[in-house]
Amino acid sequence: MIKKTDQEQGGISRREFLGTSAAAGAASILPTRSEAAPQAAVPSNGVPLSLPPTDEQMARELGDTLPPSIMRAAQRPGSDLIVQVLRDLEIEFVASNPGSSFEGLQESLINYGEIPNVMPEFISAMHEESAVDMAHGYGKSEGRPICALVQGTIGLQHSAMAIYQAYHGRAPMVILVGRDDKHFLQAHTADDVAGIVRSFTKWDAHPVTLAEALPAIQEAYRQAVTPPCAPTVVILDTEVQKEEAGDMQVPVYVPPVIPTITEQQADEIAAGLMSAAKPRLSVGRFRTPEGIKRSVELAELVGASVETKSQVGPMSFPQSHPLVGPDADDESDYVLGLEASGAHAALHGPHLRTLTERDLTSINFGGIRPPVRPRRDAPGQNDLTADAEASLPLLISAVKRRANSKSRKTVVLRTRHHTDVNHAARLTAIEAALEKTREGWNASPVSTARIYAELWPLIKDLDWCIGGPSRFSSSHHMQLWDHDKPYSYLGGHPAAALGYGLGAATGAALAARERDRIVINVQTDGDFNYTPGALWTAAHHQLPMLTIMHNNRAWHMELMYVQYMAGVRGRGTDRAHIGTTLRDPYIDYAKLAEGYGVKAEGPIEDPTKLAAALARGVDAVRNGEPYLIDVITQPR
Amino acid sequence: MKTYADKLLMTVSGLLFLMTASAQVEFGPISGDAALGKTSYYDYGCYGCHGFGGIGRKNLANDVSGIMFREDIFLTYLRGRSELNPLFPTQSMPNYPADSLSDADALDIYAYIRTFKDDPPDVEDIPALKAILDGAKAQ
Numbered sequence: 001m002i003k004k005t006d007q008e009q010g011g012i013s014r015r016e017f018l019g020t021s022a023a024a025g026a027a028s029i030l031p032t033r034s035e036a037a038p039q040a041a042v043p044s045n046g047v048p049l050s051l052p053p054t055d056e057q058m059a060r061e062l063g064d065t066l067p068p069s070i071m072r073a074a075q076r077p078g079s080d081l082i083v084q085v086l087r088d089l090e091i092e093f094v095a096s097n098p099g100s101s102f103e104g105l106q107e108s109l110i111n112y113g114e115i116p117n118v119m120p121e122f123i124s125a126m127h128e129e130s131a132v133d134m135a136h137g138y139g140k141s142e143g144r145p146i147c148a149l150v151q152g153t154i155g156l157q158h159s160a161m162a163i164y165q166a167y168h169g170r171a172p173m174v175i176l177v178g179r180d181d182k183h184f185l186q187a188h189t190a191d192d193v194a195g196i197v198r199s200f201t202k203w204d205a206h207p208v209t210l211a212e213a214l215p216a217i218q219e220a221y222r223q224a225v226t227p228p229c230a231p232t233v234v235i236l237d238t239e240v241q242k243e244e245a246g247d248m249q250v251p252v253y254v255p256p257v258i259p260t261i262t263e264q265q266a267d268e269i270a271a272g273l274m275s276a277a278k279p280r281l282s283v284g285r286f287r288t289p290e291g292i293k294r295s296v297e298l299a300e301l302v303g304a305s306v307e308t309k310s311q312v313g314p315m316s317f318p319q320s321h322p323l324v325g326p327d328a329d330d331e332s333d334y335v336l337g338l339e340a341s342g343a344h345a346a347l348h349g350p351h352l353r354t355l356t357e358r359d360l361t362s363i364n365f366g367g368i369r370p371p372v373r374p375r376r377d378a379p380g381q382n383d384l385t386a387d388a389e390a391s392l393p394l395l396i397s398a399v400k401r402r403a404n405s406k407s408r409k410t411v412v413l414r415t416r417h418h419t420d421v422n423h424a425a426r427l428t429a430i431e432a433a434l435e436k437t438r439e440g441w442n443a444s445p446v447s448t449a450r451i452y453a454e455l456w457p458l459i460k461d462l463d464w465c466i467g468g469p470s471r472f473s474s475s476h477h478m479q480l481w482d483h484d485k486p487y488s489y490l491g492g493h494p495a496a497a498l499g500y501g502l503g504a505a506t507g508a509a510l511a512a513r514e515r516d517r518i519v520i521n522v523q524t525d526g527d528f529n530y531t532p533g534a535l536w537t538a539a540h541h542q543l544p545m546l547t548i549m550h551n552n553r554a555w556h557m558e559l560m561y562v563q564y565m566a567g568v569r570g571r572g573t574d575r576a577h578i579g580t581t582l583r584d585p586y587i588d589y590a591k592l593a594e595g596y597g598v599k600a601e602g603p604i605e606d607p608t609k610l611a612a613a614l615a616r617g618v619d620a621v622r623n624g625e626p627y628l629i630d631v632i633t634q635p636r
Numbered sequence: 637m638k639t640y641a642d643k644l645l646m647t648v649s650g651l652l653f654l655m656t657a658s659a660q661v662e663f664g665p666i667s668g669d670a671a672l673g674k675t676s677y678y679d680y681g682c683y684g685c686h687g688f689g690g691i692g693r694k695n696l697a698n699d700v701s702g703i704m705f706r707e708d709i710f711l712t713y714l715r716g717r718s719e720l721n722p723l724f725p726t727q728s729m730p731n732y733p734a735d736s737l738s739d740a741d742a743l744d745i746y747a748y749i750r751t752f753k754d755d756p757p758d759v760e761d762i763p764a765l766k767a768i769l770d771g772a773k774a775q
Contacts, residue, residue, distance in 0.1 A: 320775060423775065430772040434759045440691030441756035447691065450764075457767040480768055482775075556684065560728075563681045567730020572737060574679045611764065634687050 053185045078210035078243035079108035084250050085217050087119050091146050093510050095123040095131035099151025102178030104241030124540055126533025128155045132162035133503025135173035137467055140314045141487040141508045143288030145172040145224045152179035152193045160197050166231045167200040169494030172224040173231045180238040194233045202230035202355055210243045218253045226256040227349030227387045229287060258390035269345050270398035274407055276334035279304040283317040284340035289486040291389030295338055298392060299323050301399050303411035305418050310483040313491035318484040325422030338388040347388040433479035445632045446607045451548055452476035454611045458618045465512060467505030468521040469493050473550040474636050499530030506534045509543035518621045519545045525582055526555040538626035539597035546621045549589045549630040554581040556635050593628035602630025664706035666747045673748030676741050690752030697752035710746050
């Protein structure tokens with residue numbers, strides 16, 4: 001049986017079902033206990049709340065026993081087929097911190113196939129939160145999933161915050177969860193393991209046989225890449241991983257059908273674009289690079305000016321394209337939004353909110369609020385719930401059908417005009433930004449603007465990606481750099497929660513390593529200290545990730561909040577540093593990085609030493625190794 | 637007798653006048669100790685928004701703030717919001733009543749802020765910035 005998130009539960013609520021299931025599950029465990037096991041306290045309803053581990057379970061926890069020999073004797077282990085499913089889906093990596101409920105799958109990952117441990121490659125994470133953040137960074141960079149593999153209950157709880165962040169970030173990923181309900185500690189298993197993260201995952205399943213597990217993983221992949229993209233979960237029992245597959249075959253994967261606009265709607269929008277004097281596209285975030293390619297084709301066919309979001313997040317229109325510019329919406333007589341608001345038509349793929357509404361009556365999502373899509377104008381009758389990327393071929397065809405020699409001439413003239421106007425506007429904006437950037441140029445601590453300004457000449461001709469959030473270092477790249485690739489900037493903390501940057505950048509670096517790309521990560525110190533072990537992953541797997549510490553020695557936003565509150569209450573701000581700063585002692589990030597095997601230098605307080613350090617760092621990552629530069633910076 | 641609100645209103649009005657006429661106005665004398673003010677500027681977290689040398693989210697270097705024209709304006713500004721909170725609810729600067737930051741300490745901070753000078757090279761004289769500018773022109 002596969003338990004699905006949206007499955008009807010026979011007329012009872014999910015909460016009621018889970019309660020019933022948990023009680024039944026607890027009872028079913030009882031016969032498997034050894035006779036010598038101590039008895040659990042039994043409350044008045046007769047159902048044990050918890051059972052202490054048996055001697056057998058403790059022995060396994062301590063590594064003193066091996067899996068039963070019959071499981072080791074499988075000629076064709078079920079986990080080999082699971083790996084084959086992942087391989088067929090072209091999942092490049094499985095990021096994982098090892099756990100004692102998926103040794104079957106891990107053994108297959110590293111040993112199965114003619115060329116083992118490739119597609120997917122097992123990536124060693126120091127923490128499950130890092131593993132999921134890596135999947136998050138990779139997913140945003142490439143627009144497709146990799147897997148995180150975690151241990152039931154304990155590993156999944158470690159990863160929960162990162163999953164929550166990925167859910168808000170609409171990052172596609174498949175989370176595989178090992179579950180040992182037979183030989184292991186009760187604290188490590190549960191009847192409904194996925195329930196821990198169900199409030200902020202899109203879909204989950206708990207197949208109980210190998211025959212169910214293989215299509216369940218395919219469905220998890222399909223759900224993860226279908227808008228709204230989000231993490232999905234498959235629980236894999238140890239018995240399923242070790243099951244004899246016999247002559248079982250991997251099922252054929254069927255890609256999802258993505259909802260689009262109709263041909264009639266496409267024709268109406270094409271008519272609006274083609275008849276407008278000043279058409280404009282407002283482009284948000286597509287699912288994959290294919291959406292970008294198609295949006296460029298549409299813009300060039302129409303000669304429309306374009307607003308892009310490529311400076312603030314992934315998968316948007318290339319910033320340096322001649323059609324991109326600041327043409328105000330009110331000067332345009334037809335504005336089409338593609339995963340963004342548009343005055344006359346807007347194509348939005350289904351929002352995450354639809355998932356919440358789907359299950360609201362059955363599980364209430366534990367009070368988790370649905371993510372809100374920021375928009376400049378209220379949704380109106382011109383908003384269409386249809387995936388923009390999948391709809392673009394229809395739009396392009398409709399525009400081509402309407403094109404004639406007159407319209408083509410208009411497009412040429414319009415494009416020429418946009419090119420000139422946008423170039424001038426870009427230059428004006430750059431000049432203003434540079435004037436601002438030179439403020440405090442020689443200041444110590446180093447200005448955050450100088451970090452971005454000194455970096456750009458070193459990387460502008462390389463294939464680069466900003467893997468971690470930049471907001472706390474004031475995002476100077478937005479004004480100074482050109483964001484022309486789907487992955488130029490992967491965006492901020494989607495749930496505004498720390499502990500994400502280093503892991504996400506590491507995930508982006510996994511993609512980069514395979515593609516002759518480098519990853520830049522201007523890393524805030526507060527965020528870094530949640531999961532610094534990701535540095536070891538970068539060293540171990542030789543990832544081209546340049547980490548530049550934005551070391552302001554504080555959780556600075558909170559420092560300012562406490563300052564303000566102390567001020568409002570009139571009690572002085574001179575103790576606001578308590579609990580908000582990273583002083584006494586200062587943290588030596590270069591030493592810390594070296595301890596993890598990452599070449600590093602710093603702390604740098606003298607701004608004149610920054611450029612040479614950055615050049616060394618860029619050289620290192622171009623050679624395929626991570627590098628860290630600790631820079632003592634201005635607060636923001 | 638003028639109320640504190642009247643005093644503040646007059647000060648703010650004067651402040652606005654001074655800000656509009658800043659190019660013609662001489663800055664007032666300094667009575668505080670800048671060296672002591674440096675410590676207080678750090679301890680009271682002024683650097684959080686104004687940067688370690690007056691270049692931050694809210695710049696203070698090069699005497700750009702009208703609040704800094706005279707010590708009495710500076711003190712009135714610091715105190716006013718704590719007396720009449722929330723007089724300027726949209727401002728994010730904390731309040732500084734006298735019992736949390738003495739006049740003497742505040743004037744030391746004032747003296748330190750007045751030392752802030754920022755004289756960066758021109759864009760054309762900074763290789764990294766010139767490279768960015770040249771790149772933008774060449775596109």
